Amino acid sequence: MELLDFYCQCENVLFMGNKILIDIQFKRNHLLQNGFDLTMSLYCGIACRRKSFWCFRLLSTYVTKTRYLFELKEDDDACKKAQQTGAFYLFHSLAPLLQKSGHQYQAPRHSLLELERLLAKFGQDTQRIEDSVLIGCSEQHEAWFALDLVLNSSSSINASLQKSEMETELKGSFTKLRKALFQLNTKDASLLTTAQALLRWHDAHQFCSRSGQPTKKNMAGSKRVCPSNKIIYYPQMAPVVITLVSDGTRCLLARQSSFPKGMYSALAGFCDIGESMEEAVRREVAEEVGLEVETLQYSASQHWPFPNSSLMIACHATVKPGQTEIQVNLKELEAAGWFSHDEVATALRKNNPYTQQQNGTFWLPPKLAIAHQLIKEWVEKPSCSPLPA
Numbered sequence: 001m002e003l004l005d006f007y008c009q010c011e012n013v014l015f016m017g018n019k020i021l022i023d024i025q026f027k028r029n030h031l032l033q034n035g036f037d038l039t040m041s042l043y044c045g046i047a048c049r050r051k052s053f054w055c056f057r058l059l060s061t062y063v064t065k066t067r068y069l070f071e072l073k074e075d076d077d078a079c080k081k082a083q084q085t086g087a088f089y090l091f092h093s094l095a096p097l098l099q100k101s102g103h104q105y106q107a108p109r110h111s112l113l114e115l116e117r118l119l120a121k122f123g124q125d126t127q128r129i130e131d132s133v134l135i136g137c138s139e140q141h142e143a144w145f146a147l148d149l150v151l152n153s154s155s156s157i158n159a160s161l162q163k164s165e166m167e168t169e170l171k172g173s174f175t176k177l178r179k180a181l182f183q184l185n186t187k188d189a190s191l192l193t194t195a196q197a198l199l200r201w202h203d204a205h206q207f208c209s210r211s212g213q214p215t216k217k218n219m220a221g222s223k224r225v226c227p228s229n230k231i232i233y234y235p236q237m238a239p240v241v242i243t244l245v246s247d248g249t250r251c252l253l254a255r256q257s258s259f260p261k262g263m264y265s266a267l268a269g270f271c272d273i274g275e276s277m278e279e280a281v282r283r284e285v286a287e288e289v290g291l292e293v294e295t296l297q298y299s300a301s302q303h304w305p306f307p308n309s310s311l312m313i314a315c316h317a318t319v320k321p322g323q324t325e326i327q328v329n330l331k332e333l334e335a336a337g338w339f340s341h342d343e344v345a346t347a348l349r350k351n352n353p354y355t356q357q358q359n360g361t362f363w364l365p366p367k368l369a370i371a372h373q374l375i376k377e378w379v380e381k382p383s384c385s386p387l388p389a
């Protein structure tokens, strides 16, 4: 809601439930007097009355957005209401609807009305909209949902036959996410990977593992409940460590036989139950290349949707300079080796997922993958000072 719409209607504040919109003039004076930066988007907040004063706690756009999403996850009625003014990303058997222009893909959004028309046209029950999952919202609190037009549909055979007609109607194509991910902008890529992971999780958790009864999704899709024993199931991610090992001058890259031809990456592996991140890094490096980690340093993390939802935890690690002889575990890897700073820097510069390197040179994972960021960090600062493992 635009703050300026209410400028003439209020003195200092406009109350909306427990939220307030502060009159822009009041805000400007107040912030100027207090030396705040006016470019900060502080206009929503919480008010309480103390004696003759109103106390305001201003909240940033990020905080109000987060609180709004929390409310939609907790309150089915609020979430259903948000669908009226919300927008929907569409999927078909977990492939998102995309529109292509040149090398780039875009993910179109549809209003509730457009979605109802589409479902009616293809003979599907509009009740299906309740299968959609909440994946985010705009700064103006337009809620964003994702719906798979085929999964869980009672008329799934029919729906799959209608795929091409739907694509024509929607002026796009349902494209495998693996194929499109690296040609999407970061925001769409993040929303679509979240959406796909959540839709896949719901599809795979239709029944209670204790009672065998069908589970019921809440409106936002943030959980499923078994009506007979009230067990609540929440969407899950598997923790995975990804480690770039260095001996001080070179870094260790490896490939699995399932990787695209010529691609090398950092070492990765699922955490075992009961393990800390540090223990998982030490074990994976020992298991896959037969080396003992000496120091490690956390870098960053990333949600990764393939093949199921993982939380990738990225680290830099070192081994002792004298103990660098690799023993590749051929059950896990096809090849592994040490690469010089120059070799990796050159590969990083030339890296292009559309024209994979010719003439036997290796190439690295694309920018959106955390492995790429880890390798880039090492190239830019090869001698970081990690902690003992």
Ligand SMILES: NC(=O)c1ccc[n+]([C@@H]2O[C@H](COP(=O)([O-])OP(=O)(O)OC[C@H]3O[C@@H](n4cnc5c(N)ncnc54)[C@H](O)[C@@H]3O)[C@@H](O)[C@H]2O)c1
Binding pocket: 238, 240, 242, 265, 266, 267, 268, 269, 270, 271, 302, 304, 306, 307, 310, 312, 332, 365, 369, 370, 371, 372
């Ligand atoms: N985003 C990135 O930059 C990036 C880079 C590399 C790998 N990855 C991802 O990391 C993941 C793990 O890498 P990996 O394949 O080398 O792991 P890994 O070395 O642990 O080997 C995989 C094997 O581990 C076992 N395993 C144990 N727990 C598992 C679980 N929860 N789910 C599936 N298998 C389990 C299975 O036997 C499987 O075959 C892969 O899914 C891959 O997609 C992401």
Ligand SMILES: [Mg+2]
Binding pocket: 267, 268, 269, 288, 332
């Ligand atoms: Mg591995």
